[in-house]
Amino acid sequence: MTLLVVGSTAFDTIETPFGKAEKCLGGSSTYFGLAARLFTPVQLVSVVGEDFPAEHKQLLADRDIDLAGLEIKPGKTFSWHGRYSADMNNRDTIDVQLNTFGDFEPKVPESYRDTPFVFLANGSPATQASVVDQMTDPRFVVADTMDLWIDNDRDGLLALLKRIDGLIVNDSEVKSLTGESNLIAAGKAALKLGPTMVIVKKGEHGCFVFSNYFHYALPAYPTETVVDPTGAGDSFAGGFMGYLANCDIISLANMQRAVAYGTVTASLNVEGFGVDCLANTDRATVERRYQELMQFVSGV
Amino acid sequence: MTLLVVGSTAFDTIETPFGKAEKCLGGSSTYFGLAARLFTPVQLVSVVGEDFPAEHKQLLADRDIDLAGLEIKPGKTFSWHGRYSADMNNRDTIDVQLNTFGDFEPKVPESYRDTPFVFLANGSPATQASVVDQMTDPRFVVADTMDLWIDNDRDGLLALLKRIDGLIVNDSEVKSLTGESNLIAAGKAALKLGPTMVIVKKGEHGCFVFSNYFHYALPAYPTETVVDPTGAGDSFAGGFMGYLANCDIISLANMQRAVAYGTVTASLNVEGFGVDCLANTDRATVERRYQELMQFVSGV
Numbered sequence: 001m002t003l004l005v006v007g008s009t010a011f012d013t014i015e016t017p018f019g020k021a022e023k024c025l026g027g028s029s030t031y032f033g034l035a036a037r038l039f040t041p042v043q044l045v046s047v048v049g050e051d052f053p054a055e056h057k058q059l060l061a062d063r064d065i066d067l068a069g070l071e072i073k074p075g076k077t078f079s080w081h082g083r084y085s086a087d088m089n090n091r092d093t094i095d096v097q098l099n100t101f102g103d104f105e106p107k108v109p110e111s112y113r114d115t116p117f118v119f120l121a122n123g124s125p126a127t128q129a130s131v132v133d134q135m136t137d138p139r140f141v142v143a144d145t146m147d148l149w150i151d152n153d154r155d156g157l158l159a160l161l162k163r164i165d166g167l168i169v170n171d172s173e174v175k176s177l178t179g180e181s182n183l184i185a186a187g188k189a190a191l192k193l194g195p196t197m198v199i200v201k202k203g204e205h206g207c208f209v210f211s212n213y214f215h216y217a218l219p220a221y222p223t224e225t226v227v228d229p230t231g232a233g234d235s236f237a238g239g240f241m242g243y244l245a246n247c248d249i250i251s252l253a254n255m256q257r258a259v260a261y262g263t264v265t266a267s268l269n270v271e272g273f274g275v276d277c278l279a280n281t282d283r284a285t286v287e288r289r290y291q292e293l294m295q296f297v298s299g300v
Numbered sequence: 301m302t303l304l305v306v307g308s309t310a311f312d313t314i315e316t317p318f319g320k321a322e323k324c325l326g327g328s329s330t331y332f333g334l335a336a337r338l339f340t341p342v343q344l345v346s347v348v349g350e351d352f353p354a355e356h357k358q359l360l361a362d363r364d365i366d367l368a369g370l371e372i373k374p375g376k377t378f379s380w381h382g383r384y385s386a387d388m389n390n391r392d393t394i395d396v397q398l399n400t401f402g403d404f405e406p407k408v409p410e411s412y413r414d415t416p417f418v419f420l421a422n423g424s425p426a427t428q429a430s431v432v433d434q435m436t437d438p439r440f441v442v443a444d445t446m447d448l449w450i451d452n453d454r455d456g457l458l459a460l461l462k463r464i465d466g467l468i469v470n471d472s473e474v475k476s477l478t479g480e481s482n483l484i485a486a487g488k489a490a491l492k493l494g495p496t497m498v499i500v501k502k503g504e505h506g507c508f509v510f511s512n513y514f515h516y517a518l519p520a521y522p523t524e525t526v527v528d529p530t531g532a533g534d535s536f537a538g539g540f541m542g543y544l545a546n547c548d549i550i551s552l553a554n555m556q557r558a559v560a561y562g563t564v565t566a567s568l569n570v571e572g573f574g575v576d577c578l579a580n581t582d583r584a585t586v587e588r589r590y591q592e593l594m595q596f597v598s599g600v
Contacts, residue, residue: 086481182523216597223482299553
């Protein structure tokens, strides 16, 4: 089944201990889409400026990503410049220019409104809710969020959580959202806010999955070459949602495998600058790495 | 088979957000022993002062811990006072008095020298090596260490690593030992220093096991009630070594199960102050929690 993602498209300038990449293709919808397209066709709703080059559009279109929902507005594309610390566990934002993304009002094309699987990348709860409003009875809606919205629009976020099926957040976000300092308690508490599934991302430590039916812990893929962590969360979500949309049936077993596929696409993403690795990988590589991950967690 | 532990015995004063425990029974050999005795008889080599109360000895002796190697010297018992941060991820040492432990020279009783399984709790590499010197061809020797020795007696530590079978360290220690900033690379590099097995503890994030035959990742048991993290590492090591010594056969499959049992004993330990929980648990509780852990990591 097709899968809709609504989020940012950006120019990223990234500095890590491994080097620097200038003005490369980035944004949550891009990372998500390039991971998800390994499993299923993707529809993208986002906005860019008139400076967004044709080759970036071509790169996405060549990879099963439908751009009918990519709005081109007068002005410049969202741009971000970040610098990672030596151990890459922290990053400073050197510069951010929201430009055309500043007043993003997602317009879901008529042809996308029946799409059953929807991912709301990080954005204001109001923007995310406006997407849900435009959809016709979607089957599985998952949202990302961040501290900014947890701190500044808690009411809006809590209202959104009652309208979605899944929430993907990181460890500090779920603690801050629920007020629980223990991660297990926080994950369980987040379930009570509405979603039937909560995934807590822990970066190099893997993730937890909380649902009313099972709790599950999966370590990260044991990569030795983290070159650029940008987009790890979105490429995780892309692999997760892409696999699940391709299965079509939302069973617990499929959800569990989907988490492992998300873990794999995130691991591929961080091994290159920007979207380089994700854009140039294929399903066979994903499958090999999936088997390696299963071996790593099942042991002997 | 029997299992020998060589390490400290102490009076601990512990402050956590959940309360304060004064002058309670502590030390690496105690935490290790109380975890390991759930699986196999334990022989303890340590030192205390004349102030060490009979009831502490009784508590250990009542739990299958042989105290023939517990030396009582003139003076006071090692004492430690620590205070944990609000999230319990950091602790400050308020006071430490080495007392009789300051010049600890482990004397392995004649009757212990044939013991096949040996755990060298944290101590100077010279002290640890002196234990290996006293043993008659032990089958499986595992050591803990810490940053103090990695930084200040690297040569001594590297020499020790060539004489032992397993190393149990935490994530920052293995990075510092090997100079590798990536944890997977660090674990593999540590294997090249001598041990055939390296376990990297990651606290609430579980552990990695590195060997020449398999790499394995296991999340922590999903406990919601961390009351006092003191002794988590030693109670992990105790469960691991205790289970393995009880199996007697050192196979990869047994090692993998032993890691899960160590994870379980550590999770029981942190749910109470000092050794309270460990001293009052039983094998049936351990088995129930082992099954829960297996469920948590296998999912559906």
